[in-house]
Amino acid sequence: MGVFKIDWALDDAIPFLNPLCREAGTVHIGNTLSEIAASEKLTWQGKHVDKPFVLLAQQSVFDLSRAPAGKHTAWGYCHVPHSSTVDMTETIEKQIERFAPGFRDRILARNTMNTEQLQWYNANYIGGDINGGAATIDQLFTRPVLRSSPYRTSTKGLYICSSSTPPGGGVHGMSGYHAARRALRDFQDRRCVIVSRIFACYICPNLHWKV
Ligand SMILES: Cc1cc2nc3c(=O)[nH]c(=O)nc-3n(C[C@H](O)[C@H](O)[C@H](O)COP(=O)(O)OP(=O)(O)OC[C@H]3O[C@@H](n4cnc5c(N)ncnc54)[C@H](O)[C@@H]3O)c2cc1C
Numbered sequence: 001m002g003v004f005k006i007d008w009a010l011d012d013a014i015p016f017l018n019p020l021c022r023e024a025g026t027v028h029i030g031n032t033l034s035e036i037a038a039s040e041k042l043t044w045q046g047k048h049v050d051k052p053f054v055l056l057a058q059q060s061v062f063d064l065s066r067a068p069a070g071k072h073t074a075w076g077y078c079h080v081p082h083s084s085t086v087d088m089t090e091t092i093e094k095q096i097e098r099f100a101p102g103f104r105d106r107i108l109a110r111n112t113m114n115t116e117q118l119q120w121y122n123a124n125y126i127g128g129d130i131n132g133g134a135a136t137i138d139q140l141f142t143r144p145v146l147r148s149s150p151y152r153t154s155t156k157g158l159y160i161c162s163s164s165t166p167p168g169g170g171v172h173g174m175s176g177y178h179a180a181r182r183a184l185r186d187f188q189d190r191r192c193v194i195v196s197r198i199f200a201c202y203i204c205p206n207l208h209w210k211v
Helices: 033-044 089-099 115-121 174-203
Strands: 002-010 026-029 054-057 072-080 107-113
Touching: 002 089, 002 115, 026 089, 033 072, 054 089, 072 089, 089 107, 107 115
Parallel strands: none
Antiparallel strands: 002 072, 002 107, 026 054, 054 072
């Protein structure tokens, strides 16, 4: 799936009805679990929904450097079908307004990005997928290609880690962790090979090993 994303400049903080939501850096706006599940299922089936699950971040509530004094910033997105170019601005803002009446009155400016614009912004966001492509079961193990170590590249000593390697997109850092471990293991293995070859040369000088 892709996403449709909006960045807002706001006159004031988002007036969530629930005070707990005013104190959260990230708010998952979905109402009930069944409403979230239904909207995500329909989107996966290629439809655009009226009440989408909206992931909203309001960093300026905690980081005053994000906006001029007294003003605020926020961004939010909802899932849309892969490569959709439908403008979801109205739908997303209506969904936030449901839980924060008066939100719209606080919007000073906005910037929107549909799936095409997201892909233009970052070529890894294929079809607007901010995880770098669908995280299907096989993709969990075969990014970027199926090989014994997905973190090695064809250039010796050069490793890759990112959402393009297992376990895929997300800000968990596991791709970097596994790539670093792979690199360290290879380094250790190479050191063992070098030491054993030096040792072999020592006990058997007639052998010409390439170290
Ligand atoms: C709006 C949005 C919301 C998201 N929300 C979540 C979330 O809630 N939870 C979650 O788990 N994931 C979320 N994600 C996904 C998550 O951010 C990505 O999966 C993750 O950041 C991918 O990590 P990465 O290291 O592959 O790429 P990136 O984080 O994009 O890092 C790539 C880095 O490489 C740099 N770079 C690019 N080209 C060059 C170059 N030529 N030379 C030098 N540097 C270069 C870039 O500047 C960037 O710093 C979200 C993504 C977006 C866009």
